Amino acid sequence: MSEWKKICLVTDIPVLGSRRVSRAKGIDVAVFRNDQDQVFALLDRCPHKGGPLSQGIVFGTSVACPLHNWTIGLADGCAKQPDEGCTPSFSCKVDAGQVFLDAAELATLALDLQPPRAGPGASSGALGDESFAVQAPQTA
Helix, strand or coil: CCCCCEEEEEHHHCCCCCEECCCCCCEEEEEEECCCEEEEEEEECCCCCCCHHHHEEEEEEEEEEECEEEEEEEEEEEEEECCCCCCCEEEEEECCEEEEHHHHHHHCCCCCCCCCCCCCHHHEEEEEEEEEEEECCCCC
């Protein structure tokens, strides 16, 4: 039997939008809500170049990656043809208006994947032999 972790209320996720869920280890998880109030959870990393899917455009049961417009299925994390590749999906459920993710999957799924080394999803970079942290610009 799965142990479920409460993430947020469905209404905390914008319609046709997403929220990011940070994990103790590994890449963040993006939780999406479509116009039918269905909720989906994927690793916040496009299978193409590692773009942040949480910044993509949600339509139907898909999200368009903000970097190269790849269409990723929200139910399975797989790119739509002609593109190929998948990003891990996380089990989620909605109960009484609250969104839950599988706690075991949050703790263990896709920990071996690294964030991209460049672009909007990057968290670190390198110049020659020197490594550095990357921080997203602050918005007002």
